[in-house]
Amino acid sequence: MDKLVGIFCQYTPRELFEAAGMRTVTLGSVSSRNIALAETRLPKNLCPLVKASLGDCMAGTDPVYRNADLIVGETGCDGKKKMFEILGDMVPFYLIQVPQGTDRAYSFPMWKKEVCMLKEYIEKTFGVTITDEALREAVRRRNALRQAKMRLMDVQVNKPAASAADVIFDALMEAEYSPDIEESTCRLNTLAEELETEYQAGSRPVSKAAPRVLVTGCPIGGVYAKTVRAVEENGGSVVCLDSCHGIRAASVWIDPQAPDILEAIASAYIQIGCAIMDPAVCRADQLRRYIRKYDAAGVLDITLQTCHCYTVDTYFMRRLAEEMGVRYLTVDTDYQPSDMGQLNTRIGAFVETL
Amino acid sequence: MATLPEHFAEFKESRQRNFLRVKALKDRGENVVGTFCQYSPKEIIDAAGAYSVGLCGKSQEPIPLAETKLPANLCPLIKASYGNALGDTCPYAFFSDVISGETTCDGKKKMYRMLNEIKPTYTIHLPNHPDRERSVEALADEFREFAKRLEEAFGVTITDEKIREAIKIRNQERIQAAAVYELGRLDPPAITGYNMRHIMDSDDYYFDVKEKYEITDEVIRQCMEAYNQGEGPYKPDEHPVRVIISGAGLGGTEDKTVKFLEEAGGAVVCYEGCSGIVSRRRLVEESETKDPYLCLAEKYLEVPCAVMSPNSPRFDQIRRTIDEWRADGLICINLHSCHPFGIEAYNISRVCEEKGIPFMHIETDFSDSDVEQLRTRMEAFVELLKESRAAKAAKEAANG
Numbered sequence: 001m002d003k004l005v006g007i008f009c010q011y012t013p014r015e016l017f018e019a020a021g022m023r024t025v026t027l028g029s030v031s032s033r034n035i036a037l038a039e040t041r042l043p044k045n046l047c048p049l050v051k052a053s054l055g056d057c058m059a060g061t062d063p064v065y066r067n068a069d070l071i072v073g074e075t076g077c078d079g080k081k082k083m084f085e086i087l088g089d090m091v092p093f094y095l096i097q098v099p100q101g102t103d104r105a106y107s108f109p110m111w112k113k114e115v116c117m118l119k120e121y122i123e124k125t126f127g128v129t130i131t132d133e134a135l136r137e138a139v140r141r142r143n144a145l146r147q148a149k150m151r152l153m154d155v156q157v158n159k160p161a162a163s164a165a166d167v168i169f170d171a172l173m174e175a176e177y178s179p180d181i182e183e184s185t186c187r188l189n190t191l192a193e194e195l196e197t198e199y200q201a202g203s204r205p206v207s208k209a210a211p212r213v214l215v216t217g218c219p220i221g222g223v224y225a226k227t228v229r230a231v232e233e234n235g236g237s238v239v240c241l242d243s244c245h246g247i248r249a250a251s252v253w254i255d256p257q258a259p260d261i262l263e264a265i266a267s268a269y270i271q272i273g274c275a276i277m278d279p280a281v282c283r284a285d286q287l288r289r290y291i292r293k294y295d296a297a298g299v300l301d302i303t304l305q306t307c308h309c310y311t312v313d314t315y316f317m318r319r320l321a322e323e324m325g326v327r328y329l330t331v332d333t334d335y336q337p338s339d340m341g342q343l344n345t346r347i348g349a350f351v352e353t354l
Numbered sequence: 355m356a357t358l359p360e361h362f363a364e365f366k367e368s369r370q371r372n373f374l375r376v377k378a379l380k381d382r383g384e385n386v387v388g389t390f391c392q393y394s395p396k397e398i399i400d401a402a403g404a405y406s407v408g409l410c411g412k413s414q415e416p417i418p419l420a421e422t423k424l425p426a427n428l429c430p431l432i433k434a435s436y437g438n439a440l441g442d443t444c445p446y447a448f449f450s451d452v453i454s455g456e457t458t459c460d461g462k463k464k465m466y467r468m469l470n471e472i473k474p475t476y477t478i479h480l481p482n483h484p485d486r487e488r489s490v491e492a493l494a495d496e497f498r499e500f501a502k503r504l505e506e507a508f509g510v511t512i513t514d515e516k517i518r519e520a521i522k523i524r525n526q527e528r529i530q531a532a533a534v535y536e537l538g539r540l541d542p543p544a545i546t547g548y549n550m551r552h553i554m555d556s557d558d559y560y561f562d563v564k565e566k567y568e569i570t571d572e573v574i575r576q577c578m579e580a581y582n583q584g585e586g587p588y589k590p591d592e593h594p595v596r597v598i599i600s601g602a603g604l605g606g607t608e609d610k611t612v613k614f615l616e617e618a619g620g621a622v623v624c625y626e627g628c629s630g631i632v633s634r635r636r637l638v639e640e641s642e643t644k645d646p647y648l649c650l651a652e653k654y655l656e657v658p659c660a661v662m663s664p665n666s667p668r669f670d671q672i673r674r675t676i677d678e679w680r681a682d683g684l685i686c687i688n689l690h691s692c693h694p695f696g697i698e699a700y701n702i703s704r705v706c707e708e709k710g711i712p713f714m715h716i717e718t719d720f721s722d723s724d725v726e727q728l729r730t731r732m733e734a735f736v737e738l739l740k741e742s743r744a745a746k747a748a749k750e751a752a753n754g
Contacts, residue, residue, distance in 0.1 A: 043699075045427070045690070045691055078693040079697070082693060083697060085664050085698070086700060095483070095664065098482070100480065100482075104495070105498075106493075106495035109491070109492070110481070110491075110492040114488070116731060163697070198753045278463050278464070306427055307424075308461040308693075312424060312464035312465060315424070
């Protein structure tokens with residue numbers, strides 16, 4: 001049986017594990033069921049994703065935590081970074097150090113060293129050799145998956161968009177939690193093709209009048225229903241998901257023929273546009289690009305409670321949206337249903353202004 | 355002549371005085387660098403011939419203004435620091451030519467970007483991992499970059515020689531700060547924890563390193579003299595329960611934490627954390643040949659801060675401090691929504707459990723809302739420590 005690796009964050013270069021014949025799945029809980037359990041060890045006033053993830057691990061019911069040969073964490077945000085110190089005592093764990101920014105003299109050398117150290121760690125721990133050829137092959141497979149995701153998301157460039165956000169989001173999440181890259185790639189391509197064909201045949205599942213909204217911010221898996229779906233229920237059309245499981249990581253492309261394949265992997269992953277970076281230039285650049293490409297009329301910035309990177313970054317995102325002449329709304333939420341009605345009202349009013 | 359803020363006349367007298375003192379520095383043509391934390395390499399600022407002043411917000415007052423731009427659910431120190439700069443209410447921020455920030459936490463890291471729009475701010479990127487092999491080069495690079503920025507800002511040249519000289523002076527300051535904590539090692543302690551805190555915060559009052567050193571020396575001498583004459587803060591036969599305070603951002607909360615604990619009959623004997631004992635004991639290597647930036651990076655990488663992960667070196671330091679200061683209990687204090695210290699409190703509680711001493715975790719802010727609650731908790735903790743000490747004594751007696 002192939003070895004299984006659970007990862008938390010998109011900065012983890014999955015190709016390294018896959019080149020070693022291992023499979024990777026995403027962790028990062030989207031359910032509130034084990035939050036109370038996690039609060040026996042973590043502060044209550046903390047990001048729900050961080051709490052829910054430790055809770056799932058503590059509960060011992062999640063098959064990935066039970067079966068994974070390795071869990072990989074990253075020093076992305078404070079909450080996860082420190083939570084891993086508790087989680088790391090319960091499961092086989094490895095921590096990757098992500099630099100605090102991309103544009104400093106130290107950034108890339110440090111990051112490349114981390115990627116090289118990860119490779120050595122995998123080889124030593126699992127008694128395998130990771131060849132350049134295997135890395136190139138893993139890059140090709142991941143590129144194909146990322147391109148399939150991009151193709152699927154691109155159907156929303158159409159006016160009106162070719163799909164309800166639900167269809168796309170569900171497919172993306174399914175791919176995220178599946179260890180089978182080829183199957184996921186195939187499934188996403190098939191869905192994209194169906195949507196393209198139907199659209200060309202005249203099918204218009206989204207109203208022409210629906211205002212176009214780009215969603216950005218924190219991982220939205222646990223708050224999807226009361227945010228993204230609320231946009232569409234209130235007559236809007238979500239045309240782009242600028243989030244970890246959406247376009248943010250799917251837009252990574254790595255040259256499989258690069259002379260130094262490890263360097264190519266490292267330099268691609270470091271460009272992921274997360275707000276943890278100081279300054280978050282990649283995030284801002286990508287947001288500008290996607291607002292244009294998807295012709296969004298409004299930006300909905302979704303933050304998870306006390307995710308300081310994203311909540312403080314709203315100051316800059318609001319300005320960016322204003323500069324581009326698009327409307328902006330930020331909502332701060334968690335995994336509990338208590339603010340559902342309030343969010344629906346606010347998001348409804350936002351769609352109305354568009 | 356440097357000019358004062360618009361609302362100067364409305365400030366309290368003490369603040370007006372501080373404004374005038376920094377203004378005097380500026381009028382003399384001195385350069386001023388605003389700093390926030392122990393990671394700020396003062397040696398480099400010294401070598402640039404500039405004065406460092408502390409900018410950490412420690413009061414509730416500037417917070418409402420800050421919340422017009424920052425999320426409300428954020429650490430009060432971050433909000434207060436930004437609010438002070440935004441509203442021109444802090445003399446040190448107002449007169450700083452350059453601000454040095456560090457990526458100690460997400461909140462600060464992101465806030466410094468906003469601060470940069472008010473004052474030129476250079477954020478030193480800290481590694482996240484305490485392992486020297488993985489991180490020390492990156493930190494040394496950042497220190498070099500910081501030096502370059504100061505050179506550009508002030509039109510000066512920072513030579514290795516100047517840094518080496520500053521290292522020696524700042525090491526003396528560290529040795530002296532450690533000596534203050536040594537006063538707490540005595541039983542009964544020769545100083546209260548509240549006064550210890552006050553000395554540690556004296557960076558806020560003395561800009562001149564030499565002046566501060568002389569005054570602190572005098573304070574230590576007086577403490578020892580009083581102690582030797584049986585006139586210390588505790589009677590010679592008094593043995594208050596001994597507490598270590600651990601955590602960060604203690605400035606601005608000591609009146610409702612340390613003070614209450616000591617009023618309830620406990621004694622804060624030492625501090626652990628970035629400005630605590632282990633941090634002071636760890637000197638920068640004084641070498642005439644080694645790259646001084648590397649010497650600095652090696653030292654600063656060992657500052658006991660929760661930004662680092664995994665933080666096992668900090669836990670070892672806490673174990674040693676508990677033993678050396680013969681602590682009966684430990685209190686972790688952190689500010690509201692400070693994730694690094696808030697989460698790390700759990701692993702510190704495990705260290706205390708292992709050492710067999712009671713542990714308490716307090717999360718607070720700069721407001722008055724929890725004052726009475728904290729008083730009660732401090733009183734209860736002191737009672738608990740007395741009982742636990744008595745139980746230990748009884749057990750030892752029974753074991754012969």
